[in-house]
Amino acid sequence: MNACHVWQFMSSFHLFRRKLLLDFLHDPVLTSIGRSQFKTLMILYHHGSDTMGAVSEYLGLERGSFTTVADALIEQGLIQREQNPRDRRQSLVSLSAKGKALVEKDQLRMDAYLAEQLGNLSPDEQERIERVIEELFTLAELIRKKESKLY
Structure with a gap:
C-alpha cells in the first residue's frame, strides 16, 4: 500500500468531513x-458511552478543555455524566434522550x-466506496478495541 x-x-x-460539519453547524x-x-x-x-478521557482524546482536546465542553452539554441536558463502575477515578459520558433526539434529527439531514453527493457517482463507484468504508470501519474498530485495552 502506498503511504x-x-x-x-x-x-x-x-x-x-469538515464541509459536512460546517454545513450542519449553520442549522438554527x-x-x-x-x-x-x-x-x-x-x-x-x-x-456509545465512553470515558471523558477517551472522548477528549478522540476530539484532540486536552482533558480540561473537554470538561468545559462536557459541562456545557450536561447543562443543556444533551449528555449525562456518571462514575465509571469499573474505575471510580473515571467519569463516563453518554447521550441523554434529548441529545439522542437532536442527533437523530440531524442524522436524517446528513443522510x-x-x-x-454520492448520487453523482456511478453505481460501480458507489459500490467501491461502500467496500472501502466497510474496510475502514473494520480497521477503526480493531484499533479502538486495541486502544481501549490500554486504558
Missing part, C-alpha cells in the same frame, strides 16, 4: 452549540446530504 495515497485519502476525507438548532459540542454528540451517538 502517500493513505495520507492523500485522509486529507481529502478530512476536507469532506445547532447554532446554540459549538463545533466541539456537536462533534461530542456525534461521537457518543455512534460509539440526505450524503445521498445527494
